[in-house]
Amino acid sequence: MVKSNEPIDPKDPHLVKPVAPAQKWEHTGSNYDELVSRIVGMMTIRGEREVARNAMRMTFREIKLIQMRKNKNIANMSKSNVIIKNPITVIHEAVANCTPLLLLQSVPRGGILYKVPAPPVSSSIATHAAVKFILDAAKEKPRDQRIWISMGNEFILASQNQGKAVKFKVEIHKQCEENRAYANYRTH
Numbered sequence: 001m002v003k004s005n006e007p008i009d010p011k012d013p014h015l016v017k018p019v020a021p022a023q024k025w026e027h028t029g030s031n032y033d034e035l036v037s038r039i040v041g042m043m044t045i046r047g048e049r050e051v052a053r054n055a056m057r058m059t060f061r062e063i064k065l066i067q068m069r070k071n072k073n074i075a076n077m078s079k080s081n082v083i084i085k086n087p088i089t090v091i092h093e094a095v096a097n098c099t100p101l102l103l104l105q106s107v108p109r110g111g112i113l114y115k116v117p118a119p120p121v122s123s124s125i126a127t128h129a130a131v132k133f134i135l136d137a138a139k140e141k142p143r144d145q146r147i148w149i150s151m152g153n154e155f156i157l158a159s160q161n162q163g164k165a166v167k168f169k170v171e172i173h174k175q176c177e178e179n180r181a182y183a184n185y186r187t188h
Helices: 034-043 049-073 087-098 123-139 147-159 164-178 180-185
Strands: 103-109 112-118
Touching: 034 049, 034 087, 034 123, 049 087, 049 147, 087 123, 087 147, 087 164, 103 123, 103 164, 103 180, 112 164, 112 180, 123 147, 123 164, 147 164, 164 180
Parallel strands: none
Antiparallel strands: 103 112
């Protein structure tokens, strides 16, 4: 310990704690969201991440506009509090509603590939499947409709437990139920 009347040496290694710089993949922004970054990564085609980011920004705008229109159409103010206007909250709810409890794994047995129902190895794999369901549902759109409009609609429907993405999840669960007999082939 340094006494109060002693001068402090600035080069003393015991008094200075080195601070490592932040890694390049770490984010310090207040508006950074890992799930949104993951969705942008899954939307990226041919390395054009900025195009995917712009589409995601437009999706945020579309979600906000749709929710504001719904809020304006509701005359009763007590029901307007139920409508979530924050796009990131809507996206998190949509992914949570589309996350499957079971997935199908291909397991070879005796030269035949069996589709075996198994729980996802990690929550990351389940989240990936949920985002894939939502993006695939959004891509099933008319040719003249922009992707961010269909993504905004699909995120809102999925956050309300409706829409094509939730149907994809239910379909996977039905297939898992049909292939329940192969559950003993599970590898993990």
